[in-house]
């Protein structure tokens with residue numbers, strides 16, 4: 366999208382067009398086909414929400430959940446979502462059905478079972494409800510694309526035989542309140558701020574697809590990653606949620622710990638990629654090939670400092 370498109374969007378937004386305000390606001394929030402100007406973006410989204418635009422109400426709910434451009438407030442977030450649902454918006458109605466009628470104990474997290482202290486590896490049963498898992502799979506399904514890995518030789522990321530599955534990444538503006546509740550639950554479970562979370566990735570493995578043994582920490586010995594380590598920081602924690610369990614194979618294995626895990630729908634697995642501040646090579650792990658059926662996984666990488674809005 367060229368600069369002139371942004372200009373015309375800006376003119377319509379400034380003239381009070383609710384759709385233009387939403388569209389421009391969303392783009393400015395993350396710098397997608399527009400300058401990166403989150404505070405201005407939040408203002409346009411709010412202006413659109415005041416005109417009851419259903420998409421803007423839902424994005425405002427996300428911003429209220431995160432405290433971007435406004436105070437962090439779960440109750441307000443849920444009210445904004447409900448207003449979109451009251452207009453009959455399908456996506457809002459779906460979220461209300463998943464979250465329930467109020468926040469209640471949405472942020473209460475189940476007990477964790479510690480399997481290893483170093484590297485720290487923990488699991489939790491029923492971290493998410495089956496309806497939340499189904500919702501997230503439904504949101505990701507239309508957007509699946511080949512998964513990528515970081516390229517140690519050239520920098521950047523590309524498709525590679527190490528990782529044959531498909532997946533999708535949720536930009537902030539594509540998330541919803543269900544996902545923000547999940548992010549908040551993860552933050553509470555691992556004791557790290559939501560702001561340190563990379564965008565959620567949803568992984569999808571058909572029979573034979575796999576994620577071969579790898580580390581999630583950023584290798585400090587690789588020249589191309591040195592800059593990234595300085596600017597975005599290290600990946601301290603990996604948090605996986607098994608979104609379904611009607612498949613065979615596909616366990617997450619840790620060859621150096623001689624341990625593997627295959628969650629039931631909604632179960633979570635968290636592991637700390639660093640031990641006492643240093644990358645721990647015992648965290649080598651793999652998503653083994655699915656042999657029958659399809660595996661869906663929610664994958665979250667957490668950094669040691671805030672991640673820029675994407």
Ligand SMILES: O=C(O)CCC(=O)C(=O)O
Pocket residue numbers: 568576581603605615616617618650651652653662664665
């Ligand atoms: O598919 C799996 O079980 C592992 C996924 C994984 O290693 C990751 O998302 O970093």
Ligand SMILES: [Fe+2]
Pocket residue numbers: 579580581603650
């Ligand atoms: Fe991994």
